[in-house]
Amino acid sequence: MKTIAIIAHDGKKPEMVQFLNESKEVLDSKQINLIATGTTGSKTEAAGYKVDKLLSGPLGGDAQIAARIAEGLVDMVIFFRDPLDKHPHEPDIFMLMRLCDVHDVPLATNPATARLLIKGLE
Numbered sequence: 001m002k003t004i005a006i007i008a009h010d011g012k013k014p015e016m017v018q019f020l021n022e023s024k025e026v027l028d029s030k031q032i033n034l035i036a037t038g039t040t041g042s043k044t045e046a047a048g049y050k051v052d053k054l055l056s057g058p059l060g061g062d063a064q065i066a067a068r069i070a071e072g073l074v075d076m077v078i079f080f081r082d083p084l085d086k087h088p089h090e091p092d093i094f095m096l097m098r099l100c101d102v103h104d105v106p107l108a109t110n111p112a113t114a115r116l117l118i119k120g121l122e
């Protein structure tokens, strides 16, 4: 079973829910396991998906996902960042993205790229 980490900054959470709804068929048919930072996870649950929720991003959620990436437990990361906002936990965000590159884990930071990655699962 593949695990996809999903993370969205506040301004991007509606796009994340929309993206999940678009991708529902593939996610269901491939029995994808979702993990998410706290608030993204709550929105994902509210949209009807089963998800393993970690801490909220500013409280260490990005760092938790980064650790799972380092341990080889994450197959793909979909992280809709808001490039127009400031984030107090910027170092954690960079760490997560850096570890995707270190461990060659596919990382999508916008819906257009995420759609291509999901297509790759079909």
Ligand SMILES: O=C(CO)COP(=O)(O)O
Pocket: 007, 008, 009, 010, 036, 037, 038, 039, 040, 041, 055, 056, 057, 058, 061, 062, 087, 093
């Ligand atoms: O801050 C985040 C990613 O850097 C997302 O965290 P939440 O999903 O808890 O809002």
